[in-house]
Structure formats: structure tokens, C-alpha cells
Amino acid sequence: MHEGVIPADWKCANVTPVYKKEARIKWIIRPVSLSSQICKIFESIIRDSVVHYLEVNALILDSQDGFRKGWSCLSNLLTFLDTVTSMIDSGNNVDVIFMDFSKAFDRVPHVRLGRKLESMV
Numbered sequence: 001m002h003e004g005v006i007p008a009d010w011k012c013a014n015v016t017p018v019y020k021k022e023a024r025i026k027w028i029i030r031p032v033s034l035s036s037q038i039c040k041i042f043e044s045i046i047r048d049s050v051v052h053y054l055e056v057n058a059l060i061l062d063s064q065d066g067f068r069k070g071w072s073c074l075s076n077l078l079t080f081l082d083t084v085t086s087m088i089d090s091g092n093n094v095d096v097i098f099m100d101f102s103k104a105f106d107r108v109p110h111v112r113l114g115r116k117l118e119s120m121v
Contacts, residue, residue, distance in 0.1 A: 010039040050117075059120070 013035035051068060054060040063079065065071035087094050 006039070010036045012036075053120075057120075 013033040015031045015033050018032045051060075055068075060068075063076065065073065065076035065079075084094050084096070
């Protein structure tokens with residue numbers, strides 16, 4: 001930890017294909033990654049620290065529910081749905097744009113992201 005380096009064997013994972021339950025066709029699978037338990041513990045500690053920092057410094061909106069404890073994607077969806085239906089009931093027009101960020105962090109330049117996070121401390 002003092003060196004700021006993750007051991008190489010912590011980065012290795014056994015990826016196992018698992019068939020999706022809802023798949024009607026047998027060849028639809030999802031990868032399951034089995035990685036080092038100590039690495040998962042560190043990830044959890046770091047994640048909790050980052051989320052706490054973001055919440056304490058009001059850098060995260062209340063509408064961002066999906067990865068916060070006590071909140072869920074469902075609560076976010078219900079809040080959104082309530083807002084939209086209230087606007088429609090009031091006679092307002094509503095335009096909605098949906099964007100899929102499921103692979104967003106696969107394309108983020110991690111060095112630049114790290115610099116931005118460091119500048120916030």
C-alpha cells in the first residue's frame with residue numbers, strides 16, 4: 001500500500017462463462033470473474049471512501065442512486081417516473097433522452113481521471 005502498487009497476482013482473475021437464466025438460447029452467456037478476495041476487500045474500502053467523500057462534499061446529486069447504500073436503480077426510476085407523470089398531469093410536455101453508459105469506464109482515460117480525482121483532495 002505504501003508503494004501505491006497493486007501486486008500482479010491480485011489483478012489476475014479466473015473468468016468463467018455462465019449461462020443467463022433468462023436466456024432461451026443456450027449460447028447466451030455472461031462472464032463471471034473470480035478474483036482475489038483481498039483485492040475485493042480493498043476495492044470495497046476504496047469505493048466506500050470515494051462515495052463518502054463525494055457525498056460529504058456535495059459532489060454527487062441525490063438523483064444518483066444506483067451505487068449508493070440504501071438507494072437503488074429502482075428508487076431512481078420511481079422518482080423519475082413520479083416527476084414525469086406529475087409534469088404530464090399538469091399539462092406540460094416532457095422530452096426524455098436515454099443514454100447508455102454501461103461501457104463508459106472502458107473508454108475513460110484512467111490517468112486523466114486519476115489526476116482529476118487528485119485535484120479534488
